[in-house]
Amino acid sequence: MPGKKTVNTIVLVIYLTIFSKFFGLIRDIVIGAQFGTGIESDAYFAAYRMSVTLFLSIGTAITAITIPLVVTNLQGDYEGLINRLITRMLLITGGLVLAGEILAPVFTPWVAVGFEGEKLALTITLVRILLPVLLLVPIVYLLISVLQAQERFVITSLVSLPHNVIIVAYLVVFSRTFGIMGLGVASLLGWLGQLLFLGTGARRQGFRFRFLPRGYTDEIRDYFKAVFPVLVASGVYSVNVLVDSAIASTLDHGHLAALNFANIAYTALATTLIFGISAVLFPKFSDWGARKEMAALGQGVAEALKVMVFLFLPVIFGVLSVNRELVSLIYERGSFDGHSVALTAGALGFYTLGILGFSFQEIGAKVFYALKDTRTPFIFSGLSVVVNIVLDLVLVGFMGINGLALATSIAVTLNGIMLLVLAKRKIGVVPLEGLFIRTLKIIISSGAMALGVVAFLKWFEDSSRWIKLPGGIFLGILLYWIIGKILDIEEISYIREEIVGSLKKRRARG
Template identity: 25%
Template sequence: MDKKESQPEGSQEEGAKVAEQNTPKGRSLLRSSALVGIMTMLSRVLGLARDVVVANYFGAGSSADAFFVAFKIPNFLRRLFAEGAFSQAFVPVLSEYRSLKDLSAVKGLVDRVAGSLGLVLVFITALGVLGAPVLAAIFAPGFYMNDPLRYSLAVEMLRFTFPYLLLISLTAFAGSILNSYERFAVPAFTPVLLNLSLIGAAIWMQPLFDQPVMALALGVLIAGSVQLLFQIPFLWRIQLLPSPKLGFDHEGVKRIMTLMVPALFGVSVSQINLLLDTLLASFLQTGSVSWLYYSDRLAELPLGVFGIAIATVILPSLSRKHAEKSTDHFSRTLNWAMRMVLLIGMPAAMALLVLAEPLIATLFHYGEMADRDVMMAAMSLRAYACGLMAFMLIKVLAPGYFSRQDTKTPVRIGIYAMVVNMVLNLLLIGPLDHVGLALATTLSAFLNAGLLLHGLIKEGVFSWQAGWLKWLVRLVVANAAMIAFLLLFAGNPEQWLAFDLWQRISQMAVLVAGGGFIYLLVLLLLGMRLRDLRH
């Protein structure tokens, strides 16, 4: 280890000056969250367009089930290692280096993390490609035991999709650096490239394959490469383009590795729960995996646009507040994040509950997607919608621990929630089939969020600010008015199944615009103003 890198490079004031020079001026948490939200909304809209295209070409049949399993395995590991454990461990350490040391020390950390992470990812990727038959059997045992054709197709596609883990994990590493320096827009925009790649593959590449769905697997691999290359110029601009070096003995790398091990479970419990849903759904009737996938995608829209956007923005801020020992600002930041989650999450959840069939029909009821598929996917969408606020709260409460470099507490809470989810899966899958799996995930998410909040209060780093009762009353009244409007004008599911494309789009536009207008109007009439949303 270089002695220069092992010692603080100047005073805290000098480090703060360097950080200030690399930070956009005057960017509030609200503004940053809005920026990330807009970029993420673009990505999610294109993600829905991607799913519309996939549903049109492949429906909810055997080939679609096989692709979703082959894509879910590296995607799950990406969320677990890259966006989950790694980013939650890396960002606090990087933020501390940024606050207390100079740019050369930060660059030394980035170089050694890049080399160490890259070596581990190459090893895991090689194992994944060679062990594709074993992975497919583990993650979809129903395919392996009951459907050899779906199993072999999933294995073949997994050999294309698994290297995506290497590429997207390095992309997430680059994004974590940019987020730590308040360059939020670039990482938030990057997923757009995945959706464009898969749309292009589904439309233009699928005729080139004997198994047309293989085009999607190749599209995933292409997307990972494009996403990584896209971020490189922006890292170069802030002078943090890595020169990878092995550094397992580097002080910062060792701390990140120590924090990562328990964080593997703590921040990614919801992803593990969703994976358990897929595993058990592989034993159910054909289409169950796809129904859960389509409904989860819709529930993920507000979660990704707003919940993850807020969590992305507050983690570097909380990490700096902790490093500066600013307990009051730390608590106020968490209060603000929770209020924003309820402001967006509550109406989003209500809309998904009321408009489940219309939304599924509008987005996916084309080509190979049958009427029954719409109704079945809508049932699991309602179950996921009930837990939307819990999913979003987990995203903003977990940084309250990781920013303080406490990964043990979320792990313990995550294990409790995972065990409860597994028990509920087994209890509910019998009477409710795939809906029981979604409902079990929702109930365990509420337990997870409740325990995270209780822990922050008990440890004295979170306290309720004044004004919560007034805030909640306003939200309840505004949501009640919005629900009344939606119920009055939504119509019944049979009408939506009979509508053509433009009827669905126009009707949905009226419902979304009208519901949003009613919600905002009531909030304004009750006295809520823009200043109430600022941190």
């Protein structure tokens, strides 16, 4: 297992992220209740993906390049570097936003290929409302990089809280008056709230923003050269989702919204766990990479993989067991009816199949970035997009939106496996002894857990969803724990020791 301090930090980050994401869950519940899977929600989600989701890969690229720079320059003038980067980003994104506002009627029909008439016009308007978010995204992620490089994980774990609170407040108080247009404005204000939240945290660390239009140094030039391949590599999932949306827009009304609701639920789960681990480990990877400590880096990668297999295999089995009940509990109210539940639950199940591959992709890419190799993830991300498009076209004909979700999962998983294989070669030694047996034990425990949960749901089929899902989840965790303990899964024993140790400390204090 990783060092206790690292594990405890990861657990803290995950807990705080879950707390923040809880408000995101409330946001999605209210959006689903207010707008369902109709024309307005189709238009909003299509616009959000075109103007925001696609550009979130910029944020991932920024953190991947910036954190190693800040880690190695904490004693130097990292503040001047960050200020010059913010200034350049504002100038670049300002031009992109202006061009996007003018050209929205041109590029929107190419992405929302099945939209026409009122639905297309609404989507174009929402794109124009949301495009200014692009000004904020780079600054938000530069500040996240500064804070994570200094291991200030609490504030970065809560970063989505202002965004979600603002949108929930709008939905509860103003949505009936201003409708879907107002939701677009609230989404923009939510991003501004994130920026102010992070800015306060960075200021407490001594960071001060200055507009520095001059001073285009070699370091800045090298930074932007490095960002481009990372941008392409980290944007592979966003591009895959955008391709899925374009194809889903050619299906019946509501299919695109259902795919989006499924993707929202999946990414909330996946990013909470995966990015919680990655955020803590990447600064350490960067430090080991800068010092050329390959043995430490290899050990860190091995431990990360063990933790991810332990976490995500049961998640896959668990979500596949309760996907319909989960979607029903989260979304089924108001305009979100049984048909919407069935569509969304199917796509969620197929998206979840890729969560382990997503974690492999994240760790594999971070190893290369820590070693200043941006070319390898760039190449394989391009191949992943091609694989996704081909699979989309093959599977959508007989699986609908389920095929689009499955195609994305397969493409991400293949990309993750290839990156890990190549990362192992680059590092030299990644101690994976016993991983196969450990994985087999986890599969057995997860399978038994899933069978128990399915039987429980069948037995309580006519009970309230507020009983079925929590009861099924509790039973699943209990079964996984018991069988894992019987099979001697290392992480189970470690967690038990931590819990017992914490209880003993509390009793001693009492």
